[in-house]
């Protein structure tokens with residue numbers, strides 16, 4: 128049964144090849160993977176030289192597809208570590224024929240192997256896993272180790288936009304951004320009761336819909352290097 132499921136996944140992955148880069152880095156030693164650069168030629172892959180944005184932890188791609196379609200002047204690279212999930216995101220992009228969206232299957236710890244320093248114009252972190260247990264805090268996508276990676280790949284003045292439903296994770300993120308030298312703006316404890324609600328930038332993600340249906344407030348911030 129498991130074999131058939133895996134074969135089915137492989138068939139689906141090969142059906143979206145033009146959208147997807149699968150990094151093999153996880154099989155390697157971390158330092159070897161990071162130090163032996165294998166930069167992706169994004170201009171060639173996208174077929175156009177536009178500012179490159181990242182969404183990290185894109186899930187099934189609802190935000191990525193909507194954001195790329197509404198921002199044809201940018202390139203969006205959606206990063207996700209789970210093959211079973213990213214394949215659905217690629218299929219959605221393919222069905223919708225989105226030209227300025229591509230996907231990188233990788234665990235975000237390794238992205239510097241494929242992405243040049245100071246080449247990214249902005250990062251979206253939408254409903255990242257909160258990893259509530261303290262012993263897993265380093266896995267949170269706003270923990271210091273990740274923020275230091277983002278600092279190296281972001282262009283000067285570029286921003287990170289974060290949304291979450293989890294108050295403890297939001298507080299943790301604010302502390303981490305501050306201690307890593309980021310400044311914060313547009314910090315909201317209930318973004319759907321602010322002007323941002325009616326902005327073109329306010330794209331509701333898959334997880335966001337779930338939490339909104341439960342009546343939970345959505346926390347949001349924008350971070351940039353001072």
Ligand SMILES: C[S@@+](CC[C@H](N)C(=O)[O-])C[C@H]1O[C@@H](n2cnc3c(N)ncnc32)[C@H](O)[C@@H]1O
Nearest residue numbers: 184185186207208209234235253254332333334
């Ligand atoms: C809670 S889901 C949110 C999905 C989507 N952003 C949304 O708002 O609907 C978090 C996603 O982040 C992915 N993820 C978690 N840690 C990651 C990492 N280190 N690198 C890449 N993806 C990661 C998970 O596999 C999962 O698909």
